[in-house]
Every structure is written in C-alpha cells, then in structure tokens.
Amino acid sequence: MDINLTINGQPVSVKAGSTILEAAEKLDIRIPTLCHLKMDCFHVDHRSASCRVCVVEVKGRPNLAPACSTPVAEGMEVKTNSLRAINARRTMLDLLLSDHPKDCLICPKNLHCQLQSLAQELGLHQLLFKGEQSTYNRDLSSNAIARDLDKCIMCRRCETACNTIQTVGVLSAVGRGFQAVVAPAGLKPLAETECVFCGQCVQACPVGALSEIDCKYPVWRALNDPTKTVVVQTAPAVRVAIGECFGMEPGSISTGKLVHALQMLGFDKVFDTDWAADLTIMEETTELIERIKKNEKLPILTSCCPGWVKFLEHQFPDLIYMPSSAKSPQQMFGAIAKSYYAQKIGVEPKDMVVVSVMPCLSKKYEASREEFSHDGVRDVDIVISTRELADMIREAGIRFDQLEDRPYDSPLGESTGAAVIFGATGGVLEAALRTAADWITGEDVKAIDFEAVRGLEGIKEATVKVGDLELRAAVCSGLGNARKLLERIRRGEAHYHAIEIMACPGGCLNGGGQPYHGGDETILAKRLEALYRADRDLPIRKSHENPSIQKIYEEFLGEPGSHAAHKLLHTTYTPRKN
C-alpha cells in the first residue's frame, strides 16, 4: 500500500514503512545525514538516529523528527528547510564539532570525511560552543587498523559493521555520557582481540576515528635504498578501483596506468598478484580434486582471505581442517619472489623488498604472521592499501589519469582472466571450476562462465556438472553469512564439495583498503562489472593455461601438490583462544 505525504509542499507517494528520508530521495530533495548507513545490496540499514543531523519538521508533531528513521504516515506534511529545522541541524553539527579535533588538514580522512563535508554543506563557518574535548590514547597496537577515538562521533556505524554484518563482535559502545567511547571488551587494544582486520569498520567510519596503519614511508625508504631490489605486486581488485582516487569513473579498468605509475615511482619490477592467483588455483584445485577422490575433508574452503582465515581460527577452531592448505596469492607471491625469482636474478632474499598493493587491511596483518617469514626475512615486507598507493602516486606528482598503459614485467606478471576475478566474491571458486572442469574431463571445456556464482549476494549456491561429477559449491561473502553457512555445515545440514569465503561483503572489491565508497553501492556494482569485463578481455582465461605458470612448474616446482610446492606454497592454521 502506498502512503501519500508532502515534503516542502511537493506531493509524493511511497511504500508503507518507508522513511521520510526515502520519500525525500524520491523527490530529489536532499536531507543531510551522518550516522545513517544503508546498503541494500548487503541488507545493511544502520539508523541509530544518534547524530540528529537529519531532523525535519513534521506538522502537528511537537518535536523535530529524524528523517532517517521516522516512518512516513498518510497525510504527513514535512518541511526539511524551515528555520527551526535548519537551526537545529546547525546546532547538532556545532555540538558534534565542539568535541571533535579540528586538525582536518592532517587527518587520514581529510577530504573523505563526512563530518567535514557536512560542515561544508551546511556552510558552517563559526562555532558557538566551546566545550571539553575527549582525549584518548591512539590504538596503534595492530599493524592493520588505527583507532583515534578523539575523532569518534559515536555514530556507531563501525559497530554495525563489526557486530551485525561481520558478527566478529569486537566493538561496542563502552561507558556512558561524555565518557562513552567505542572500544573492544575490557578496553583492550585491537591486537589483543579477535578482530580479523577486515577493515569494514574503517569503510563504515564517516570520520577519521578508524583508518589504516600507514606504511607509505617504509616504501619510500626502500625505493630510495640503492642496496635493495624492490618488487611490487598488485592485487586484482586494485586495478578497478584506484582510478576513483584520480577522478576517473568507478569501474574504470586502469591496469596499464597502475603498472606505469609503479614504474615511475621507482619499483625495480612491477609484478602481479594475479600471477600468484593462477598459482593458487593450480594448488587449490589439485587439493580439491584429491579430497573429492578420497571423499575426505569436504567441503574444502578457500584460504585466500586472511580476515576469513583468522575468523575461522577464532570462531570455528573445530573446522580448522577444512580450508585448503594453499597460501593466499599474496603470500605465494612473496615466497616465490624470494626463492625462485631471487635465484633467477642472483639477489639474496635479504636484499629484496617485496611490497604488496592490496585492497585489504588484513593483508597487512597476514604478511606479519610468523609462518610467513624465515630467518627474520619476511616473504612480504610491506603492504600498502589501494588508498595509500594513490597517496604515493599523488605525492610523486604523477598524473595517473593521463598515463599511457604499460604491461607488467615478466615472469611474475603474466596472468589470466581466472585470476582477475579473484577480486570479486565468487571469482576464486569460478577460477577453480574452470581448471577443475578441464582436469577432471581431460578436455578443453568451453563453457567457463559460471554465472550462478557471480554477483554481490551474500550466499550463492551452484551445482556444476563436471564430467560425471555433480559438484556442489557455495560462495559466501561477509563473515556473518560465512557464520550462517558454517553453522549449517557443523550441524550436518549442508553438504558441499567446495566453498569460497571472503570476509568483506562483495569480496575484495569492497575491501577495507579500497577507496572510500561512503555507502554508495553503485560504485561497488561498477567495480564488480569491471572485473568480469577484464576477465572477458583477456586472451587466456584459465589459470592452468598461463604459460609462465606452466614454466615455473617445469623449472622449479615439479607438479602441483609436489613436495617443493608444499614447502613453498602451503601453510597451516592455528586455533586461537578468544
């Protein structure tokens, strides 16, 4: 049933249960919001109505109403820009700013802060309230996420991200009144909690209270150290998002510009995590087929996503035998760069610096895991996010959007369509299916577009006929969805051969290190489309057909699943105490 109302004198009809904000959007009337976060594609609707910035006047109602959470009613007369509403909005903003640092110039969210843009939007140029300001120690305990609670405005979007969407359950409002703050239980530093560093809280935070641990300077230092050979790898999802940082349309594929910019920054070799993604598929698919043949340890779970792996270690230690033992592409790349490639070019591993550009903050944590270093030399030395790389490119004075395309360096830069879709939820599974289909049937299977596992939906299922086998597969993105599926598996209610799990809703394209989307889901849809377009446009679309991958098995690793491969490309997992 439709509800009729007027906003600023304009009539509008909306579905019952809609909010005033939604009705206003239909009329193209903008009501400013701050604490509100709504992303239909992930079924997120955070309306704590705590900031009161969206208040409007409703005829006959004594108090102003928060538009984000007030349902419409028949005959309602709403005014969004009455003097009373405008004054109230300004007062709210003024009060928020009275307890917020004014160091915007050096804030990590400078120009991406929704409080800052609100101040601009409301034209606030003087503050009336001068009050006490909260002061907390910054939490830099993890090597992934920085917490600066002086900047927290208590919108609690991070709590929705952490508790409702991801069900990690690390963040909550603590204390009351002026002392209230969002923190882990016991006010522990993040590094001592079961936080998986997915960074969805960083994406959700409208201000600079949550951001990444900045690693740009160590990269600059390495680039300017003549004794070091510095190689860089770029994750699949970076190429379809980094253009946004330079005013390019969301969904632009800027692979060639990305390579060019990295060369201009001074990296000795510009390689591709996609190459290692192809390598991952070789190992993981071998393991999948082996487990299916033996009918043991099923379903096999993907292990590319360090956030998901840490979640499993904390929350499902009894299922720790399920993930593939294959390392993530980032770590496979590091291991190969510092062995095979270092030998090839005659460089000692200690004189090589491997830098990763990742859409992810958890990759910073992953690179620091103990099992990924040998004799004090890490496989991956420094991890920067898509945003940090964009900052470096800007700082170096490079006009990214004007650059000509350049190809990746050889040999760790050649990759396939199967690898580029790793950046989207469903991509890893689809890539594995392409290889499994060929290997199981012994044919060159032509139907390689597995549409059923594509799209932003949180849980997808597909049954794929591979030779005589009916392969049952599932794809999850968002840890809350993963929890639901794993609980069904634990209870014996769901049976699959293979499951892909990514911590971030939508997969890496929506990672915690990607350009801020500010809740605009159309941006994510465009990144998704771009990844599959990149796949279609590549001449080789199956990982096992990558000539550079075939070569490394011939020269160095032997067969997939061989002893040498296991030594370099596989890992183990650790049950973690909560």
Place this chain on the structure above:
Amino acid sequence: MSCQCSGGCGAAGDSEKFAELDRFITELLSRGEPPERRRGNLIQILHRAQHIFGYLPEEVQKFVAERLDLPRAEIYGVISFYSYFTDQPVGRYKINVCTGTACFVKGAPKVLDEFKRQLNIREGESTPDGKFFLGALRCVGACSLAPVVMVNERVYGNMTADKVAGILAECTD
C-alpha cells in the same frame, strides 16, 4: 569449567559458581522465548552473576556472551554503562560514603578523605587484601543522620573523621 582469568576470581569453588550461573541462565532461557529476544535477559543474568561471583571478571563475561549468543564487546558495553556492575574484584566490606547534598554540607568529604587515608586507596578501589571497598554514593534517604556511611547493609549516622578508625576496627572476618 576452570577459570583462567588473570584477575583471579577466587580459584576454589569457581566451577560451582559457573554451574550455579549456568542453571540460572538455563532456567531463564527455558521459558521458550524466540532467540532474538534472549538478549532481553542480559541485565538480569549479569545481576545474578555479580551476586554469585562478587564481580564480573572476563571469564564470566565470556560465559554469558556464549550462552546468550551476543558479542563479548556488547556484554562489556552494558557492564560499563551501569555503575552497579563492576569487572574488578570488590572488597568484602563495601564502605560507601554518602556524598549527597545534605551529607556533603555536613562534612562527608572529610569522612571520605579519612577513609582514603587510612585504607590507602582511592574512591572506587578495593584494598589489595580484598577486605575493603571504598565508594561514594548519592543519598541513601537518611538525611537526618547526615553525614551517613554504609558498610555493606549497615548504616552509620552522624559520621565524623574521628569515627573512621572505630568502624574499620569493627570489620573483622
């Protein structure tokens, strides 16, 4: 269940305490509420848990979180919101000095300072031997006896700093 919390929630008898809390929660949850309404029992459960353990150490918070399927951070959030709940061990003798208006003007601050001096702790803390807790509260409704001090359930009226030593001496285990 053995307790691994560093705060030391009393070591001996913990398994019985957890069993008691477990029975209480099971009974509450057996009323057949839909799972999404279980969180409504949280405060009642925390009250009982604090009654059983004397305070709410990390292990107890974890236990409640698991039983109610709530994030641990949220349990801590609730505990930190209500001043009644505490995650620190509390002395057996809970000394509370009333600092409401009437007691305040009749000299409660001096009494409070004397307790602090003699116990060598600050307001809101307990002595290291676990014997005394010192707190301040606002108005116990006995203003005619101001200033008032409560030790557990017992009320002392017309308090002065001179009487502090005597009250402490009365507290024998």
